[in-house]
Amino acid sequence: MASLFRDVKILLKNNSKSNISNIYDKNFIRKFHDIKIQHSILTSFPHSLVKRIPKNVKNLNIINLRIINFKHNLFTSENNIIKVSETIPSNKIKPVKPIIVNDKVEFIYEAEENNEFDEAEANESVAANNSAEAKAWQFKKEIRNVFENDREFYIKNYKAKINIELFKEFPAWLRGLGLKPLVPLFKGKSWLEIANMRMKELLKAGIVHLNLRRRVHRHLIRVRNELVKTEGISFRNEIPVSKKRQDIPALSLPAKYDVAIDLKCKLHSLADGAGLYAPYFKGLSWREILYLNDEKMKQLGITNVNAQQLLLRAFMTERTPHTKNEVAQEIFAKNASYYKENYVKKTNFELLEDFPAWLEGLGLKPLTMRFAGIPWQEIIKLRWSELKEMGIYNSYLRKRLVKHFMRIQRDMAAQNGIELSPEDSVMKEIPKMEENITAKIDFDVLENLPCWLNSIRDDYGRFAPFFEGFKWYEIIELSGEQLGKLGILDYETRRILLRGFKAQIRAFEVQKIDINEVVNKENSGDINKGSKKEISVYRNKIRNSKTNGN
Structure with a gap:
């Protein structure tokens, strides 16, 4: 030795x-x-x-x-x-922060304001310890501790157990959720009033970012459930929030708060839950954060793949140039209100008497001819396979029809004091985008923008105002970035639309139809609208069954 x-x-x-x-x-x-x-x-x-x-x-x-x-x-x-x-005076000890050099995360000692750090003053041993590995280890250890403490506090007070005492101290409750900038919006409101707020009330209070509203609202639901259980307080009936429905945020409304002052809140505004990872971005500029990739996140210490994907989606959405398409948003909001009043809250039977107008309100105007001459009382009895026999091949369009037929029957039964069984009120068929690749292409549907978008995904016809002036063959060539420029801001909405565009292109390929030929015929007005044979055959079938008393 x-x-x-x-x-x-x-x-x-x-x-x-x-x-x-x-x-x-x-x-x-x-x-x-x-x-x-x-x-x-x-x-x-x-x-x-x-x-x-x-x-x-x-x-x-x-x-x-x-x-x-x-x-x-x-x-x-x-x-x-x-x-x-x-070895070094206390004023020379510096916290570590990450920097990005040559597309790689490196770690340095952070210089304090008006006090430059001269490493040459340290002895050789301390300088040697000032290695890249030591700084990275120090940074990751400190940040990991902060992250774990924040997560433990969140789970303990907001998830595993709902801390009602903390909720009654509402500013502290909001800060614990990483939403400190929102505190002034609730000034003068009691904790009980706040507990009873829904998405619409939160918007009126001034929370204009959709993801922040969702974060507050889902935790208020937990608080309400806990208050009902522990204190016996009753609230208005809870309306289930559909996770699939992606609304366009009302960006035209001015924000009464500044998310930029708090990194946690800013990240939550991009994606609910993203703010938990704010400690890992300490020392980085906002631009550097937005352009991080999965490898850089690993270097910072974010190793969980799901967390990386959540953050990457949020950053990509924020990087995409956005357009506050206020004209489209206004039409979007107006259409949404009309749909809710006449199709969701209750059935407008007066509108239903004019069945073509009822179909147009659903964004299904091209299907009108398929129901010509059939009373609406008979139409609402039609189901999945029967609609397919009538030439409605797209599964999302069939789903939209059957779903609303069932709602009409539910409201008719309620008027007579009858409650339908679950079998009669739940649709068993689940449409899949892939099935529509082999389904016969309906050119009437293609030429009607709301109906065609509904054929990509049920209820996506409501995004038609954002494509005003576009033809279907122009839309299928759009990229995610271009959708953002049109004003479609939600990542999930853009993802589904892009999948639908690819499926439409694939349908032409599988069915060996040349898109360019179709476009030329459409522009010359010589497009073949398809055979009316299947429509008339099924219409006669309905009439015959009615005459025979079946």
């Missing part, structure tokens, strides 16, 4: 590139590999040894030395540990 110490001293003196590769140094490395060195002896080595040994030399001794250096900053002898604070 004594000879090993002598070899160490010689190695440290002969640390030039030429000397490091000589045979003597190789003999030392062999000895260092072959001898199992006790932990207490390792602490006696100058910690700069790790830095001086070639980087391709790795074994248990090297690993142990690095662990010692990470944990204790500096070891000069077995029982003599010198802290950094004893």
Whole structure:
């Protein structure tokens, strides 16, 4: 062992590139590999040894030395540990922050304001400890602790158990959710009033970011459930929130708060839950955060794949150029209100008497001819396979029809004091986008924008105002970025639309129809609208069954 110490001293003196590769140094490395060195002896080595040994030399001794250096900053002898604070004045100790250099995350000591940090003043041992590995380890350890503490607090008070006492201290409750900038919006409201708020009331209160409203609302639902259970307080009947329905945020409304002052809140405004990872972005500019990729996130310490995907989607949405398409938003809101009043809250039977107008309100105007001459009382009895026989091949269009037929029957039964059984009120068929690739292409549907968008996904016809002036064959060529420029801001909505566009292109390929030919015929007014045979056959079938008393 004594000879090993002598070899160490010689190695440290002969640390030039030429000397490091000589045979003597190789003999030392062999000895260092072959001898199992006790932990207490390792602490006696100058910690700069790790830095001086070639980087391709790795074994248990090297690993142990690095662990010692990470944990204790500096070891000069077995029982003599010198802290950094004893070597450098306290005003010289700096927190670590990440920076991005050459598309890679690196870590540096953060200089305090008006007080530059001169590393040259530190002795050789401290300077050696100021390595990339040590700084990365220090940063990740500190940030991981902050992250774990925040997550533990959230789970304890908002998830595993609902802390009602914390909720009654509402500003503190909001801060715990990472929504500190929203506190002034609730000034003058009691905790009970706040507990009773729904999405619409939260918007009126001034929370214009959809994701922030969702975050507050879903936690208010938990609070209400807990208050009902523990304190017996009754609230208005809860209306289930559909996770699938993606609304366009009312961006035309001015915000009464600034999310930029709080990184947690700003991240939550991009995606509910993203704010939990704010500690990992300490020291980075907003632009640097938005352009992080999964590899950089790993370097920062975010190793969970689901968390990476959540953040990457949020950043991509924010990077996409957005247009506040206020004209389209106004039409969108007007159509949504009309639909809710006449089709969702209750059936407008007066509108139903004019069945073509009822279909147009649903965004299904091209299907009018398929129901010509059939009373609406008979139409609402039609189901999945029967609609397909009539030539309605797209599964999302069939779903939209059957869903609303069932609502009409439910409201008719309610008028007579009858409650329908679950079998009669739940649709069993589940449409899939892939099925529509082989379904016969309906050119009447293609030419009607709301109906065609509904054929991509039920209820997506409401996004038609954002495509005003576009033809279907122009729309299928749009990218996600272009959809953002049109004002479609929600990532999930854009993703589904893009899938639908690809499926439409694929349908033409599978059915061996040349899109260019179709476009030329459409522009010349010579497009074949398809055979009316299946429509008339089924219409006669309905009439015959009615005449026979079936």
